[in-house]
Amino acid sequence: xxxxxxxxxxILFPLAGFAVCGLIGxxxxxxxxxxxxxxxxxxxxxxxxxxxxxxxxxxxNVRVISETAYTWISVxxxxxxxxxxxxxxxxxxxxxxxxxxxxxxxxSIGYMAEDHNDPEGKLYxxxxxxxxxxxxxxxxxxxxxxxxxxxxGWEGVGxxxxxxxxxxxxxxxxxxxxxKAFIVNRIGDFGFLLAMMLIFVVVGSLxxxxxxxxxxxxxxxxxxxxxxxxxxxxxxxxxxxxGAAGKSAQIPLFxxxxxxxxxxxxxxxxxxxxxxxxxxxxxxxxxxxxFLNAPNIQxxxxxxxxxxxxxxxxxxxxxxxxxxxxxxxxxxxxxFMFMAVGVGAYAIAxxxxxxxxxxxxxxxxxxxxxxxxxxGEQDMDKMGGLAKKMQITNIxxxxxGLALAGFFxxxxxxxxDEILAAVINAGSGAxxxxxxxxxxxxxxxxxxxxxGRQYAQVFLGDARDEELYEHAHESGPTMxxxxxxxxxxxxxxxxxxxxxFVFIPAWGHAFTNWLEPVFSSGGAAEAPNVxxxxxxxLIGWGAWLGxxxxxxxxxxxxxxxxxxxxxLDAFYNITIVPAGFAIAAACRWIDETxxxxxxxxxxxxxxESSVALRATQTSYVRNYALAMAVGAVIVLAWFVVK
Amino acid sequence: xxxxxxxxxxxAVLFTIGALGVLVRRNAIVVFMCVELMLNxxxxxxxxxxxxxxxxxxQIFVFFVMVIAAAEVAVGLAIIITVFxxxxxxxxxxxxxxxx
Amino acid sequence: xxxxxxxxxxxxxxxxxxxxxxxxNRHPMYSALYLVVxxxxxxVFYLQLQAPFLAAVQVxxxxxxxxxxxxxxxxxxxxxRPMAGEDHLGVQKxxxxxxxxxxxxxxxxFLAGAHSATLNTRSYVALIHSAADKTLYAPFGSVKALGSVxxxxxxxxxxxxxxxxxxxxxxxxxxxxxxx
Numbered sequence: 034x035x036x037x038x039x040x041x042x043x044i045l046f047p048l049a050g051f052a053v054c055g056l057i058g059x060x061x062x063x064x065x066x067x068x069x070x071x072x073x074x075x076x077x078x079x080x081x082x083x084x085x086x087x088x089x090x091x092x093x094n095v096r097v098i099s100e101t102a103y104t105w106i107s108v109x110x111x112x113x114x115x116x117x118x119x120x121x122x123x124x125x126x127x128x129x130x131x132x133x134x135x136x137x138x139x140x141s142i143g144y145m146a147e148d149h150n151d152p153e154g155k156l157y158x159x160x161x162x163x164x165x166x167x168x169x170x171x172x173x174x175x176x177x178x179x180x181x182x183x184x185x186g187w188e189g190v191g192x193x194x195x196x197x198x199x200x201x202x203x204x205x206x207x208x209x210x211x212x213k214a215f216i217v218n219r220i221g222d223f224g225f226l227l228a229m230m231l232i233f234v235v236v237g238s239l240x241x242x243x244x245x246x247x248x249x250x251x252x253x254x255x256x257x258x259x260x261x262x263x264x265x266x267x268x269x270x271x272x273x274x275x276g277a278a279g280k281s282a283q284i285p286l287f288x289x290x291x292x293x294x295x296x297x298x299x300x301x302x303x304x305x306x307x308x309x310x311x312x313x314x315x316x317x318x319x320x321x322x323x324f325l326n327a328p329n330i331q332x333x334x335x336x337x338x339x340x341x342x343x344x345x346x347x348x349x350x351x352x353x354x355x356x357x358x359x360x361x362x363x364x365x366x367x368x369f370m371f372m373a374v375g376v377g378a379y380a381i382a383x384x385x386x387x388x389x390x391x392x393x394x395x396x397x398x399x400x401x402x403x404x405x406x407x408x409g410e411q412d413m414d415k416m417g418g419l420a421k422k423m424q425i426t427n428i429x430x431x432x433x434g435l436a437l438a439g440f441f442x443x444x445x446x447x448x449x450d451e452i453l454a455a456v457i458n459a460g461s462g463a464x465x466x467x468x469x470x471x472x473x474x475x476x477x478x479x480x481x482x483x484x485g486r487q488y489a490q491v492f493l494g495d496a497r498d499e500e501l502y503e504h505a506h507e508s509g510p511t512m513x514x515x516x517x518x519x520x521x522x523x524x525x526x527x528x529x530x531x532x533x534f535v536f537i538p539a540w541g542h543a544f545t546n547w548l549e550p551v552f553s554s555g556g557a558a559e560a561p562n563v564x565x566x567x568x569x570x571l572i573g574w575g576a577w578l579g580x581x582x583x584x585x586x587x588x589x590x591x592x593x594x595x596x597x598x599x600x601l602d603a604f605y606n607i608t609i610v611p612a613g614f615a616i617a618a619a620c621r622w623i624d625e626t627x628x629x630x631x632x633x634x635x636x637x638x639x640x641e642s643s644v645a646l647r648a649t650q651t652s653y654v655r656n657y658a659l660a661m662a663v664g665a666v667i668v669l670a671w672f673v674v675k
Numbered sequence: 676x677x678x679x680x681x682x683x684x685x686x687a688v689l690f691t692i693g694a695l696g697v698l699v700r701r702n703a704i705v706v707f708m709c710v711e712l713m714l715n716x717x718x719x720x721x722x723x724x725x726x727x728x729x730x731x732x733x734q735i736f737v738f739f740v741m742v743i744a745a746a747e748v749a750v751g752l753a754i755i756i757t758v759f760x761x762x763x764x765x766x767x768x769x770x771x772x773x774x775x
Numbered sequence: 776x777x778x779x780x781x782x783x784x785x786x787x788x789x790x791x792x793x794x795x796x797x798x799x800n801r802h803p804m805y806s807a808l809y810l811v812v813x814x815x816x817x818x819v820f821y822l823q824l825q826a827p828f829l830a831a832v833q834v835x836x837x838x839x840x841x842x843x844x845x846x847x848x849x850x851x852x853x854x855x856r857p858m859a860g861e862d863h864l865g866v867q868k869x870x871x872x873x874x875x876x877x878x879x880x881x882x883x884x885f886l887a888g889a890h891s892a893t894l895n896t897r898s899y900v901a902l903i904h905s906a907a908d909k910t911l912y913a914p915f916g917s918v919k920a921l922g923s924v925x926x927x928x929x930x931x932x933x934x935x936x937x938x939x940x941x942x943x944x945x946x947x948x949x950x951x952x953x954x955x
Contacts, residue, residue, distance in 0.1 A: 652774040654767050655867055659698050662874050669881045677783045680886050682820065685787050687882040689794055689813075691875045696798035698871040704849055705797075705806050711841065712794060712810065715817055718833075726824045729915055731924045734826050738925070741836050742936045746943035748841050752848045753950035759852045 037087075040117045041102045042080045043127065044172045046073040050165035058158025067142035070161035074138050074168050078131035085124045099178060106181070110237050118178035118241060122551045125383060125544075126175040126315055129390045133307045134168045136515035140398050141299040143511035148297075149409050150201040160200060160297070167193035171308050175315060180229050180239040183316065187225065187280065190309045191218045197304060198296040210292035217289040221279015225316075228272035235265045245322040252326060270327040273320055274334055281313030282364045283371060284341045288602050290364055291348075294356040298401030301356060306363050306393035311386045314370045318379040321552045325377075332463055335375025335456065339469040339476070342368030346479035348600075350486075353413045355400045358487050362437065363393060365476060372473055373452040376459035376466060380548040384530040385448035387544070388436065391526055392445060395433035395519035402426040402508045402516065403491060407501050413487065418496040422505045425513045427492050429520030434488045436523040438481035438580070439573035444527030449477055450569035451530070457565060477569065478576045485580020493581070682723035689716035703755050703765045707748070714744050782823065790816035801857040807845050814838040825916035 050073030058066040088098060101116035117123075138161070145160050167190055174186025191214075199211030233239055235254050236247045247254055255266035277283070282290040293305050304310070317324065317334070324331055345365035349358045366389050373382035404411055406423060420427040436443040439450065453473045460467035496502035507513065530544035649660075693716060696709030718737045725733020759765055793812040800806045814837045821830035913919030925933060 650773070652771040654770060655698055655701075659867060659870055659874070662694060662698065663870075666874060666877050666881070669878070673881055673884055677779055677823070681783065681787075682824070683886060684883070685790065685820075687879065687886075688791055691878050691882075692791070692794045692798055694878070695871050695875045698874070699798065699868055702803050704845065705803050708797060708806055708810050708845060711837075712797060712813065715814065715837070719817060719820060722821055722824045722826050722829060725826070726916075731915070731920055734829055734916065734921060735925055735929055737826075737829055738832065738921070739929075739932060739936060741832060743939065745836055745841055746939050748844060749943050749947045750950070752844060753947040756848060756852060757950050765852070 038080050038083055039102070040080075040084060040098070040100050040119055040176060041115075043077045043084075043131065043176065044169050046076040046080070047165040047169040047172070049073060051162050051169060054158045054162035054165060058162060059155065061158065063146055063157060064142055066158040066161045067138065067145070070165045071135060071138035071142065073165055074131055074135040077168065077172065078128070078135050081124075081127045081131050084119060085128060088119060088121070088124055111233065111239070113179050113181040113239055115182060116178045117176040119176065120551055121547050122315070122318065122383065123175050125387060125548065126311075127172060129311075129387060130168060130171050130175065130308050133390050133394050133519070134171075134303060136518055137299050137303045137307075137394065137398070138164060140302075140401070140512050140515040141297075143509045144299055144401055144405055145297065147405070150204065156200065160197075163193050163196045163200070164300070164303070167197065167304065167309075171312070174312055178241055180232065180241070180244070183319075184222075184225060184229065187276075187312060187316075188222065190304070190312060191215060191222070191280070194218075194293070194304050194309055197300040198293045200296055200300065204295065206292075207295040210289070210295040214289035214293050217286050218279050221276045221286055221313075224272045224275025224279070226276075228269050228276065231265055231269050231272065235269070241319065248322045248326065255326060266326045267330060270320070270324045270330040271333075273317060273323065274330060274337075277313030277317050277371075278337065279313075280316075281310050281367045281371070282341075283313075283337050283368065284344065285601060287341065287345070287364045288605065291357050291360045294354070294360050298356065298397055298404060301360070302394045302397035302401070305360065306397050307390040310363060310367055311370070311390070314367070314374060314382055314386055317371075317374050318383060318552065321377075321379050324374075328463075331375050331377065332465060333375070335372050335466060335469050338368045338371030338373075338375055339472050340368070341365065342372065342476040343472050343479075346476045346483065349483040350479065353490075354411050355403065355413050355416075355487065355491065356397075356411060358413075358483060359393070359396055359400060362396075362480065362483065365480060366393070366437075368476070369449060369452050369473065372456050372469060375469075376456050377552075378452065378455035378459075379552040380545045381448065381451045381455055381530075383548055384544050385452060388444040388448040388523075388526055388530075391519055391522040392433040392436035392443075395429055395516060395523055396437065398512070398516055398519065399426050399430035399433065400491075402512055403505075405508055405512070406505045408504065410498075410501055413490045415498040415501060416491045416496075417494045417498075418492070418502065419505055420492040422502070423492075423507045425507060425516060429516040430492065431488060432520040433523045434484045435577065436527070438484045438577045439477055439569060440481070440577050441570045441573055442527065444523050444525070446570065446573055447527040447530055449480075450566055450573075453477065453569060454565045474568065474572060478572050481573055481576020482580040482583065485577040486583045487580075489581040489583070679723050679727040683720055686716045686720040686723070689713075689719065701766050701768055703758070703767050704752075706767060707751055707755070711744065711748065714740060779823065782819070786816050786819045786823075790820070803849050803857075804846075807842060807849060810845075811838050811842045814842065827916060828918045828921050 047070075050070045053069055054066045058069075061069075084098065098119040099116065100119070101114050103115040105115050106113045119127075141160065141164065145157055148156070151157070170186045170189030170193060172186075174183050174190060177183040177186060195211045195215040198214055199207050201207050229239060232244055235257060236244050238244065252266070255269070256264045258264050279286045290305055290310070294301055324334075342365045345361045345368060349361035349365065352358050352361065366385070370382045370385050370389070373379070373385060402423065403416065403419060403426060407416070410416070432443070436445040439446045453470055456466055456473060457470035460470060690713050693709045693712035696712065697706050700706050700709065718740055721733045721737050721740075725731065725737075755765070762769060790813055793809045793816065796809040797806045797813065800809065814833060818830040818833045818838070821827070821833060913923070
């Protein structure tokens, strides 16, 4: 290239789109805000692609581009600029964000055009305005080169998620869900903030390079004890994981994700499948150097990820709402990603992020296509037999579903099985990880079952509701083209990260090789365990076919009604929510009784004293003369006393 | 020769009686007369001090006080007459419109 | 007992008694007459204090002019009756009495010489003497002495008082006219 295109453009294009759609979007006719927004994201994608090509042309061990856009904070020891770090990890993330983001923008142009929640179409521009802002913040998050700037992006995507979940702001469920998402995210953000403060206290800087150099060269800095004997080396990774758990919906902070389905379906696809929820995985992977010194925390992460994967998969089996199943599926897959992170297989975790983005987005968009054509119906019990009426949606949903289930040779197989293999391999160091691996296989089995069931319930068999079936139709090209692209992606991208068998050509592990230099611990260069892979392969095939069989026989729910009430939400409603209300009531009492009391006391004191003082204004001259005389006497008395 | 302090004492007593009269009486003219009483008490003090220190300034001062008192009485009584014409009463308590 | 003291005692008694009658009497006319008596008593005091000219002026101006003016006004506006209506401020009497008692007490306290040490009387005396007359060409208190000081040292004040008198006359005429 004759000149270096600044990385800042990747963020500025969607920001400009946000400004345009936000300020004058409401005056444009229907598709234009969408076209402008999609164009902005496409421009970002092109810029990102060009820069990635630049990056690839650099030798492998120095594959880093740093750019500083603006000096932001320079106060005392704290120096945090708007500067970007572009290395293979950010490259992968930014391509996902802008590429899949662009496809979802395209999809949304058609999807949001007929919105039965918004018949007058007044909210259309607002949607694209927030969506663009989201892309801008998410790009900022992955491109930042210091924790503070990443936190800006982190908060920003949380904010946009709030706005987008609560997009139909007249709906009660949407408003409750968006508040819940924001508040639960906040809890995680608190952990992240504490971690950042600790990092600053220990290292003196929030810049990635400074922090990671400090970990590598002067690890003794981190052994300073913070809480008694717990050192910073343990506490910082723990708090970082708390932050990641909030954003990436791990136990116990995943409760916002299923409720977030109250937002429009493309939002669920972009934010709650492909990008925002993977921010936690990105953040932990980026901080891999910090986790190196805390093996206990890594085991904790793996265990939490495993449990999340299992329980979310069980929950997915218990729902009949097409989007809720996908939501719980996302939580489960995120659990898988954290399992990989927990054993240090960061490259594999990011690979799973990559493949998951494709097939989950495809699944969500496909479900959106179904919902759209059925005019808002989301209950799978009322669907069925749509394969004949919506061919493109059918095929792409099938492809993505197979990928999710881990059906060889689709994408999900490679990423998920490498995760499980890595976990079991690492079990040689810590036996608990072997248990995690086994549970992971069970979760993979459940994944296949619920995905197959979902596909069969929606598309195969006979229509369960004739009236809805009559109106069903395939969606327009703005919606089907992204579906096709993502469907093809779900098929093929898996081949970029195949395990290191001898007979596989070099491009087969291009992905992991690409990411190799970024992480501190080993990526995935171990010899693959063939047995585990075969087990995974059989599980993938078997689970899918079993699930399809279940779905065809219209067995919707495996779990009895009573168990559905047992949920983390219910637990929170019993424990934390009343505690919160009690604290709020106490504060209110203090405010009303004490503080207002004091203020009112001052006010009434002034009033009362002025009423008392009014008595001196008798209006009789003689009284005033007496006052003067008494005053003179007092002055004289003072001389007497002196 | 009577000591000066006796005269000062008489002056003080006269002054006090005059002040008392100003505070207690309701008739405006009587109040005015008590003011004259106070002035005369001060005059007495001046003359007594002049005698003690053999300084003529004291008597000069009394002279001037008398002149000014005369002018003041004239103007004051004119004011009282004008007020009386408007209000028909000489009660100083009648001016109570600024009550509370 | 020297004659001075007897005269002083009698005159003091008269003056104070008359002053009290001024305050305590309900008829304004009687108050005015008692005030005349007070002034005459004060004239006697001035005589005793080597100020004969002032005694004469007191009688002429105060008792003769000012009190006559008072009496004219009292009779003109018919104020010779006692005040009608009740006294709303009864408490004023008691407070006033207390004030009077305290004031007398303070002054007696001062006169008893308790504070003459702190009050630097010497400098005041020096001040008085320095500002005062150089040499009197006549006995102290005589008309000549008064005149010599008045028309030399206090000439400006003397002229100023004449201006004051003119202003007072003009003011009275304007105030008392029924139609300007």
